[in-house]
Amino acid sequence: MPRHTRIEDSSGGEEEGEEYEPPSQSQGRSQLTQQDLTMHAGLVCNLLLANEHKKIPTKRQDIRKLILKDQARHFPAIMKKASELMERVFGYKVKELEDKNYLLINGLGVSGGERISGTKTQAARTGLITAVLAAIFMTDTQKMKEAVMEEYLKTLGVDVQSKANPVLGNVNKLIYQDLVREKYLEVSLDKFTDPPTKEFRWGERAHLELNKKEILELVCKIYGDNMDPKMWTAQWKEVEKEASGTTRPS
């Protein structure tokens, strides 16, 4: 960062836009100019977009090491600026996860209706994710055991152990690795069972991108007979919690 000599006019004030830095001051203690702030925020935005294209949360550590480097002390200000830029320019909201990583969600609201889902594989993937998340949401504990999940998917026509599905590809990798990495699912180990079994629950991205009321209404639509969503009392409580803004990932 270039050092600027102090410029004083007759009024005794500093030149507008310049940051004063005494020659003896080290670079690490320097103030961040507006131009540098915008530049770093722009780079952070690029990183967020690049990672979001791959559906990977952006790590705070990556932002600090790759972009901020010696400006890491200004991380809060830069992230705030980057969030403002993302919302203003792209209409995306930057959401911080529990592990201090970041991802983007649509800040403009869902347009509703059918949206073009790209290729057949992407559409099948979206359908599978939605079916899985809906089933997990409808369980009493918001968790689904591995064996139950495999049976459920088998009934849907998807073999979890398949590694060469013509549409979904490696289904096992998709469910246990890809969707977990993208934060749609969380797979945890239940150590209280013998032998320990895996459990599926909603991931943080699922909590942010999906509306539980819509999922519940979708399930009721699938059941048919004009089922009232309030019949599912546990799920309806979750819906009310989400509406009041008190829901946190379980």
Add this chain to the structure above:
Amino acid sequence: MQVSMSDESNRHVFDIYRDLMMAVQDHTSGEEEVSLKSIHSMVSRANATFKEVKRPQEAAMDAQFLKTCGHLVKLNIESSQSNLRVFKPCEFARKFINFVSQDDDMEEQVQPEAENLTHLVRFGRAVSGLYMGAIGIEPMSSAIDWERPPASQRRKRDKENDNTVNITKPTQMAPSTEEEEGDAEVVAKMYKVLKQRYHEAGNTPLCYFSFVVDPKSYSRTVENMFNISLIVREQFAAITEDDNGIPVIAPLHRSHPQVVGSRGVLPPILGLSETLRSRENG
């Protein structure tokens, strides 16, 4: 006197619990439904009475009463929530398939065993609007094609030889590396181009700057200057000045190396510097 008073109080407590038990048993037999409010009032009365319990007989009656109340409450909840459904994943999966299949446009019934997963594809397209994910992000022509760089491996420190200084003496010339061979090919190619241009120009020396400078690439210009210097060093070409003082280059016949300068050696880089300096001064 005191004994009679305590017997009387114990009997009073016993009577209360007996009445409560009878009321609860009447409800349990199913003759009439009991509301949660009445159960709550009976339990509150039992709580108040429990403070006066001094004998295990009344305490056992209190426990029995509470157990019966719990059973009544459970029956009450089950009767009021009898229309609730229990979620069964496989049942839901079958309903899901029937739901997706209910489409007049579809010619065939969707089979879950179909490898093309048509039902999931259709469902995915229909529910894609539920997601509030960031859409419309396209890769920017590999400008952000970034991969995590490999972690640098730390070299193990050789503590034993830290204090010693290893002096290596060269014993022989190292054989030419692949890079040097590549450079020789480039130089040869450049010499060939030089000869060709020289012949095209009617065997007249070429302007040095026109030959080496690439107006679109600074790095290419520097490479050309380096390669020409190698050619001149090997006496395959010579750089001189024309009548206007502009440096010109011409290929030489290897069998007849041209001697230029008082030393008989061609100083290409130094000559160029002097030429430029003399041009600036002159």
